[in-house]
Amino acid sequence: MPMYACYLGRNIDLISVVVELAVDVMSKGRLLYEISLKEAIRYANGDPVEAWLNNLLCLDCGEKLTSTLKDNTGGIAPAPDLCQLYYVNRDTLFAFHDSTEKFLQRLMALYVSSHYKNSPNDLQLLSDAPAHHIFCLLAPYDPNSGRVPEILCVIQVCLEGKINRDIVMRGLSRGLKPSGDLIPWTISQQFCESNFGELSGARIVRIATHPDYQSLGYGTRAIQLLHKYYLGQIPLNIPVGVKVPKPTASKAADSSSESDSDEEGAGHSEEEEIEEIPDNLSDNSDEEEIATPPPKKSKRADKSREEENSSKSKLLTEKVERRSSLPPLLSRLSEREPEKLNYIGVSFGATPKLLRFWKKVGYLPVYLRQTMVSV
Numbered sequence: 001m002p003m004y005a006c007y008l009g010r011n012i013d014l015i016s017v018v019v020e021l022a023v024d025v026m027s028k029g030r031l032l033y034e035i036s037l038k039e040a041i042r043y044a045n046g047d048p049v050e051a052w053l054n055n056l057l058c059l060d061c062g063e064k065l066t067s068t069l070k071d072n073t074g075g076i077a078p079a080p081d082l083c084q085l086y087y088v089n090r091d092t093l094f095a096f097h098d099s100t101e102k103f104l105q106r107l108m109a110l111y112v113s114s115h116y117k118n119s120p121n122d123l124q125l126l127s128d129a130p131a132h133h134i135f136c137l138l139a140p141y142d143p144n145s146g147r148v149p150e151i152l153c154v155i156q157v158c159l160e161g162k163i164n165r166d167i168v169m170r171g172l173s174r175g176l177k178p179s180g181d182l183i184p185w186t187i188s189q190q191f192c193e194s195n196f197g198e199l200s201g202a203r204i205v206r207i208a209t210h211p212d213y214q215s216l217g218y219g220t221r222a223i224q225l226l227h228k229y230y231l232g233q234i235p236l237n238i239p240v241g242v243k244v245p246k247p248t249a250s251k252a253a254d255s256s257s258e259s260d261s262d263e264e265g266a267g268h269s270e271e272e273e274i275e276e277i278p279d280n281l282s283d284n285s286d287e288e289e290i291a292t293p294p295p296k297k298s299k300r301a302d303k304s305r306e307e308e309n310s311s312k313s314k315l316l317t318e319k320v321e322r323r324s325s326l327p328p329l330l331s332r333l334s335e336r337e338p339e340k341l342n343y344i345g346v347s348f349g350a351t352p353k354l355l356r357f358w359k360k361v362g363y364l365p366v367y368l369r370q371t372m373v374s375v
Contacts, residue, residue, distance in 0.1 A: 057120045058108040065109040065211070077213055078139045080221035083152060085229070086330040088134040093329060094127050100329055102148045107136070110154050114208035131159040131180075132205070136330070137222040149330075152213055153222040156206040159339060160184055163197035183345045190367050199342040202230065223361040229333045230341050237334040 022032050043050040054060040093100055093107075112118050125132060137153035160181045168188050171177065177185050184197040204226075209219045228234050348354055350368060359365075 057123060058105055061105045061109040061112060065106070065113055077216060080217040082140050083137050083218065083221055084140075085135050085137050085155075085222055085225035085333055087333060087336050088136055089327050089329055089331065090127060090134065091323070092326045093134070095323065095326055099148055103151075103329065106148070106151050107134075107154055110151060110208040110210060111206065113211050115206075126156065129158075133157045133159070135222070135226060137218055137225070138330070151210065153207065153209045153218045155204060155222055155226060157226070158203045158205050159200070160203050161197060161200045161342070165194050165198055168194045168197040182347055186347075186367060200340060201343040201345060202339070202341050204344070204346040219357070220361055225333065227344065227362070230338050230344060232338065234333045236337060237332075238337075239335065 026032050039045065040047065040050060088107075093104055108123065111122065126134065133156070135155040135157065136151050137155075138149045139152060141147075141149045161184050163181060163184055168184075171185075172189060172192075172194065177189065181197070183201060183203050184199070187196045188194055204223075207219055207222065345366075346358060346363060348358075350365075355365065
């Protein structure tokens with residue numbers, strides 16, 4: 001597909017690797033010629049379909065990566081301690097407003113520049129996966145200035161866990177591993193710890209730092225503030241009458257993705273070979289399965305079932321239109337109550353540089369797979 005080629009072709013991190021190899025070649029006295037492809041391959045020049053795709057899927061977001069922060073600060077990057085982490089409301093982010101669209105383009109530009117493999121599925125996952133959340137590290141700025149703040153670092157987090165122990169035991173006994181909940185299923189499978197899936201955790205799916213500000217401590221600062229937020233060390237100060245995002249405990253089913261990041265750069269969670277657990281786990285064809293009595297009905301279960309049915313009916317009857325009132329795009333961490341977590345983890349393709357970075361911010365390796373990552 002043309003959008004996939006555009007994502008790959010605009011990767012700045014991959015280009016930097018090629019440039020390093022080219023410099024090594026030139027040091028040996030060989031000539032180097034740089035060739036740029038400007039003519040469209042799949043479409044004619046100026047084709048409106050290509051322009052529509054570029055706008056819809058943020059394919060030309062690499063042009064939005066130019067930095068203006070140093071110009072506004074006299075050529076000096078702000079100290080990491082002065083930068084703050086903000087929670088991004090995704091409904092407002094994808095509202096197709098002029099200012100939010102610029103922010104989205106810059107966010108996707110960081111994604112494309114920091115990882116060599118990107119696809120439109122990443123954008124879709126970012127937009128509507130219920131368990132995914134976005135945090136951005138921003139330099140000090142005036143909210144009343146009317147300008148879109150520049151993103152120094154972005155973190156994508158996925159909530160995992162809270163899996164019933166019986167489901168974990170049945171899945172492990174059959175050698176199955178459903179999609180999503182990468183860390184709980186991996187730990188339960190490799191360490192035969194069926195109770196681990198009942199814990200609630202968060203997995204850092206991606207962390208991407210602006211290429212002009214890498215190795216300056218912004219990624220470390222963002223991780224530290226994220227830890228304080230989920231540890232409850234940031235006092236809540238929710239303004240009266242202001243709609244702010246509330247914590248959610250829902251999980252996404254499709255949260256597995258690739259991993260490859262650089263220090264203070266970008267990371268993906270590790271891609272796994274996954275198999276779906278059948279919906280009916282107590283299949284009559286399984287003779288070893290022990291029949292269990294039906295669960296007793298409770299008022300709480302009836303209430304949750306009513307809420308679920310009402311939400312489904314609202315989803316079916318909701319009119320798709322631009323919303324007139326939306327919460328602010330950026331919320332301070334003190335303006336949103338964090339989810340209750342037992343752990344924060346990350347899954348990535350192991351390299352010495354990445355191991356040093358994650359150990360530096362307080363993470364310890366728990367499991368190392370014995371096979372290479374496919375990417």
